[in-house]
Amino acid sequence: MLGPRVGELSSAAGEDRLLAAAGPILARLRDITGESAQLFRRQGDFRICVSAAERPSGLRDSIPVGSQLSMLAGSAAQVLLAWEEPDRMHRGLHGAAFNAGALASLRRRGWAQSVGEREAGVASVSAGVRSPSGKVIAAVSVSGPLERMSRQPGRMHAPAVLAAAERLSESLRRSVE
Numbered sequence: 001m002l003g004p005r006v007g008e009l010s011s012a013a014g015e016d017r018l019l020a021a022a023g024p025i026l027a028r029l030r031d032i033t034g035e036s037a038q039l040f041r042r043q044g045d046f047r048i049c050v051s052a053a054e055r056p057s058g059l060r061d062s063i064p065v066g067s068q069l070s071m072l073a074g075s076a077a078q079v080l081l082a083w084e085e086p087d088r089m090h091r092g093l094h095g096a097a098f099n100a101g102a103l104a105s106l107r108r109r110g111w112a113q114s115v116g117e118r119e120a121g122v123a124s125v126s127a128g129v130r131s132p133s134g135k136v137i138a139a140v141s142v143s144g145p146l147e148r149m150s151r152q153p154g155r156m157h158a159p160a161v162l163a164a165a166e167r168l169s170e171s172l173r174r175s176v177e
Helices: 004-033 075-082 086-093 100-109 153-175
Strands: 038-045 046-053 068-070 112-114 122-130 136-145
Touching: 004 038, 004 046, 004 136, 004 153, 038 075, 046 075, 046 122, 068 075, 075 086, 075 100, 075 112, 075 122, 075 136, 100 112, 112 153, 122 153, 136 153
Parallel strands: none
Antiparallel strands: 038 046, 038 136, 046 068, 112 122, 122 136
């Protein structure tokens, strides 16, 4: 008889496939953008950096794997909150640096940007990674200093971030076929 652990095991297997695919995709995103790249998963009221590819030198926004960051600020937090159930999304907006309008706009265009939200002088762009069922399960991001990223970082980096998110989503879809 199959029990509740079957769902946990398939979830863990999906996590392993996501992490296995993330390394090379984040490295490519870093190389294309010239900025640090990260992959975040939501865990309760926080987001956890589960994979990262840092710039080898120069000023960078370093977020070590395992870092626990707030869900109240930053483009990855926006992405991870935007597709939640409405009641959970509205609870998550209390005290956030962004609002429901920003999340609605993000859902239309598919990516989020933040400028100085999480940390002064830092900008980021993020997009959602989807499970084979279409649920947003992670956020892929690039982040760096405002001087390089500009006050409109999405103009510069959204296409590359969206492509990386789609490559990760596709790797998960292929793994279940």
